[in-house]
Amino acid sequence: MxxxxxxxxxxxxxxxxxxxxxxxxxxxxxxxxxxxxxxxxxxxxxxxxxxxxxxxxxxxxxxxxxxxxxxxxxxxxxxxxxxxxxxxxxxxxxxxxxxxxxxDKSKPIDMMRQVQMIAGGLILLGVLLGMLVHPAFYGLSAFVGAGLFVAGSTGFCGMARILAYAPWNRRKA
CATH class of the missing domain: 3.40.250.10 (Rhodanese-like domain)
Known part of the structure; x- marks a missing residue:
């Protein structure tokens, strides 16, 4: 089969x-x-x-x-x-x-959804700050976008690795 x-x-x-x-x-x-x-x-x-x-x-x-x-x-x-x-x-x-x-709402949202939420928020923040404060803030959006490209092409997601250390993602003994 x-x-x-x-x-x-x-x-x-x-x-x-x-x-x-x-x-x-x-x-x-x-x-x-x-x-x-x-x-x-x-x-x-x-x-x-x-x-x-x-x-x-x-x-x-x-x-x-x-x-x-x-x-x-x-x-x-x-x-x-x-x-x-x-x-x-x-x-x-x-x-x-x-x-x-x-x-079980006591368990954290799955890691990839956390990455998507944070990456999307950072990109949006970079665009808004670039429009309202200074164009240099567009670099934040570019940096996060590059990170997403690397994660998709290599399978390594640095943001997920960092999020694994967040208190809500640590496994309880």
Missing amino acids: SKLTPLSPAQLSDMMAKGMVELVDVREADEYAREHIAGARSQPLSDLPDALARTDKTLVFTCRSGNRTGANTERLAACACVPAYVLEGGVDGWKKAGFATRI
Whole structure:
């Protein structure tokens, strides 16, 4: 099997009620900790083994929007030893279909969203200060934009590394 068949949220709900599936959430641990579908287990795509533990249940993979699982169907299928599917629309699709998730607001927003919020805010601040105070402030926007380009092209995000040390992102012992 090289591709995984999409499964609708309603189909997944029926299969979960019958105990027929094991739901595997492939998002990173911080994303999973903040919000996930009840009964899903966390298995980050970045730490995916060659083969998942044997189970007699059908596997269903999910992520936030379905993009991550959709882009990795061959890899996910290769590590599944049983029939496997991907959840259409991911956790977002699950919620849109009217199903509940487990939310832990004591957990921080996932790291990439934090980076996007701070980078966007800094770019906006640079533009506003450049317009209202002095054109040299446009350099702040250029610097952040260059950092985003480097992060996208290399996979290294300096801002995420720095944010990992923020008090709200430190793991409690």
